[in-house]
Amino acid sequence: MAEEQVHHNIEARLEMDHDALLEHLRDYNPETGGWMKYMHVEKEDWWWDFGAYVHIGFLIFWCLWCMFVDGYVTRAQFQLDHLITYAWIASSAIYSYAVVIKDFAGGKGTGG
């Protein structure tokens, strides 16, 4: 491909709308039922997905570390394990209350 043509292609891609570029990259064809669109991180949902992947990554890391690096837990690890557990249940409770209060206070999303 001629250098001029390459430049032209790059400029064309840079000028594309960001959303259109995302759509282009997804390469979704509804007739074929391609699943990538649904598995792909949505622009507005990125932080939910990101949080989820961090969450899963942490769990996998924690479990593998405990299993393969150090089979038997020490007293310090046991205490850390409990600390993580109790902090996690507390933050889960806070989040669950917050989203309900937001729904109910706003009068939306309660099913009518």
Next chain:
Amino acid sequence: MLFAAEVTTPLPGWTGYAIMFAQALIYTLMVVLLGRTKGKTADSFIAGGRNIGHGMIHNSIIATWIWAATLMMSSWTGYSYGVAGGWWYGLGATIPLPLMAYICRRTRLDMPEHRSYPEYIRFRLDRKNQILQAIITIIVCGWVTLMLVTGGAIMLVQFTGANFYYMCIVMMAIFVSYVAVAGLWASIFADTIMSLVMFICIGILTSAVFWGFGAGAGLGGYYDGLFNAMIAHPELQPGEGVAVWKSQWDGLNWVNAAGLGFLIVNTVGNLGAVLCNQTYWSRGIGSDNPRNLFRSFWTAAWCWYPVPLSMTTAMGLGGLAKGMVVGETYLSPYNGVASTFTESAAVAPMMAFMTLGYIGLAAFVITVTGATISTGAGEILSTAAVVANDIYKGWLRPNATGKQILAINRIMLYIIAVALLLIAFWWRAIGFSFSGMYQAMGVFFSSAVVPLWMAIFHRNTNRSGVFWGTIIGAIIGSGYWIFIADFDMLWGVVWANIIVMAVSAIIAIPWTLAKPEPFNFQSLNEAGYDYSDTHV
């Protein structure tokens, strides 16, 4: 703490009934007052109006996924497998929820008007697969309800000495009471309230252990007890074999072999329990949009995980560290009231009582009854919805009107409740234990998981491959467990779970590769049963 050999309960039997009736009254009144305009048509009764937001869906998923097992079986894993138990219980049971986020988002986008997943399968695959999935989800929902009723009744018998069979009847009556009023919306609304109440109760119990009240030993305080069990080799479950005792003698080991086996059973069993369960699909169907339902399943997953983990850490490990022996009677450190540790699955309520006395008892009873009612009501409602939508409307009477479907839905709620009660009584009579029900569930219905995933995400999926993969997988897996492993609940059930899923995949995947059947998912956009009193 050891007291006497006589079976003793800390509360009189009538208190169990009072707690249940009080909760039933509260939820029914709230639903009648706030949701009396909901569920007036067959579609809104089954689909909840399709306009419920993130907050309620998030909490509803959590409440529906908190079973009596989440509180009692998870603690049992801590008591039986030590520190690894809670993590493996939580991990295995959390995995299905993110998968449901992708599945429900996909199906809502493909077919916005579907009311049940067998209905989606009807238009995506064919009639035979729809009927098969309808039967599977009816069995799954029924099985889950049986576990809930049994687990809840065990707990109430433990604390109050109430009659097991009467408690089952009361619970079934409550399940039917408020969902009969307003259908899916009522179920999701009550779930939300119960989720918030359960978080408070779980917070009370875990905080008590964290701060070292009663039998609670403070942050990491159970370490010495678990270490002693590794040295002294106590026989905490006298009726069980050496293999069960050995797993309790390895409580500080992350690679506790029996615990890892349980992880496999738990993962496979829970995949079937969620992916083939209309109750979880209905949370996606009732959500206001695909984006929110996706978010709700994800957030519910990471807010649900710490529930069994914290209960195991606080209660199950406590029972093991304190060396509590099944069959013995113990005194509360606060009021000297005695309670008998009747079976290993009841380690959580025992520890709750030993940690906080009557307050711990109340917190645990409210949590388990809340979990039982929220999930049980959802499961029975889903069973009735599938019968009305997929068996009656979809197969037997395609011309049925909305009014007829609504009537069938309500009638089926009562019929299913009675049928499940009879099965619960029978299983109790033959000694099929609560932990046995939990561990065996994957053997019978997780063969549908791989074929179902293929149908939703792969356009070339072969219809017959899905159908026969599901059936043959279940037959071979359950056949192995029943005839070769002789109902073994240790490694026999582990292999049976692996076989069930592997066989279904080995049949469905090569069949699809050899004989692909291309499908246009866009054709689903306008598909679904017609609920405007005309023909399908």
